[in-house]
Amino acid sequence: MKNFILVVSSIAITYIVFESVFVLVGSSPYQHGRVAEFQWIGQNPLRGWVNRSNFKHGDTFSTDARGLRNVELASNGSETIVCMGDSGTFGTWDDGTWPRFPDYPGELQKRLNPEQFKVVNAGVIGYTSSHLLRQYMLQIRKMHPSRIVIRVGFNDHSPAWDVRLAVREPTEFWKQLLLYKMSSTFTVQTAVTLRLAFKAPRAGLEPWNDIDQFRFHLEALITNARKDGVQVILLDYPIRPAGFPKRDDGKPFPEKIWGVKNHEELIRLHSQYNREIKLTSERMRVPLVQTGHLLEDIGRAGFTSTDIVHPGPEGYRLIAEELSAFIKANPLNVQSGSRP
Numbered sequence: 001m002k003n004f005i006l007v008v009s010s011i012a013i014t015y016i017v018f019e020s021v022f023v024l025v026g027s028s029p030y031q032h033g034r035v036a037e038f039q040w041i042g043q044n045p046l047r048g049w050v051n052r053s054n055f056k057h058g059d060t061f062s063t064d065a066r067g068l069r070n071v072e073l074a075s076n077g078s079e080t081i082v083c084m085g086d087s088g089t090f091g092t093w094d095d096g097t098w099p100r101f102p103d104y105p106g107e108l109q110k111r112l113n114p115e116q117f118k119v120v121n122a123g124v125i126g127y128t129s130s131h132l133l134r135q136y137m138l139q140i141r142k143m144h145p146s147r148i149v150i151r152v153g154f155n156d157h158s159p160a161w162d163v164r165l166a167v168r169e170p171t172e173f174w175k176q177l178l179l180y181k182m183s184s185t186f187t188v189q190t191a192v193t194l195r196l197a198f199k200a201p202r203a204g205l206e207p208w209n210d211i212d213q214f215r216f217h218l219e220a221l222i223t224n225a226r227k228d229g230v231q232v233i234l235l236d237y238p239i240r241p242a243g244f245p246k247r248d249d250g251k252p253f254p255e256k257i258w259g260v261k262n263h264e265e266l267i268r269l270h271s272q273y274n275r276e277i278k279l280t281s282e283r284m285r286v287p288l289v290q291t292g293h294l295l296e297d298i299g300r301a302g303f304t305s306t307d308i309v310h311p312g313p314e315g316y317r318l319i320a321e322e323l324s325a326f327i328k329a330n331p332l333n334v335q336s337g338s339r340p
Helices: 002-025 104-110 129-138 173-181 186-197 211-227 263-284 313-329
Strands: 041-044 048-051 079-085 117-121 147-151 231-235
Touching: 079 104, 079 129, 104 117, 104 313, 129 173, 129 211, 147 211, 211 231, 211 263, 231 263, 231 313
Parallel strands: 079 117, 079 147, 147 231
Antiparallel strands: 041 048
């Protein structure tokens, strides 16, 4: 009996030491593969996919040890603003020689006092509202931001290209506990990885998130951020209006990959999600910074003739200007960390 207790105790101690070292090291051994043509993105068992750490893409952009895109103008400001979203936040644009990498978080930092504000670009190409919720719970909240800016919605209604990576929220309490309290352990990461490994990659005809799921994720993200004393700012998500301006390089827009027949149908579908952003803003009393009136003004050249989803460089600057004006006009309450 004594030998049995000794063996069990030794195994338990070894396991605890191993898990402690694994957590301290902090990097997942299961971040692997490459997502589509984006060599800086790797699959991740808990978040679907993430930006690779310390990646350098020539002279265009780089990521830090956390996989966050480095903002060109570095800052040590006391107020951290984390911009969360998809490729429209990370920063991409098709100018006919896809891709280019202008981004609005970088433009936002240029417009704010670097001694007061530090802007973080937490965008990940392809992310949906469910991915943003998971990213906040596992990564962003640990950064203790003052504010988060959310710009999401387009990928939610796009067909899921690998349904295994949809990162659905667990409903059982014990699963939530394991996911959000023990996510950095070897045991949890191995269990999730094995679960994915036994499922074949499968593209779906259904969207990543229907409108009800989209609403749920936005509300959950806002609720959790508020519990942490973080101010949430929503951005609208305009896409290029139909035939405005017309594409001039002879290439068709790839609407079929988004599960629709044409540009007009895509606009109708996307408008439902954009409307839900506005309704969520009103329902939860969250500020909404609207940029559609700027990007859709042909005189301002927010969109170009070569990209249906992403603003051009001027469009990203317009988003940054509108957002910076809101931030300057709405200072945080220093004591509570929230808007007065």
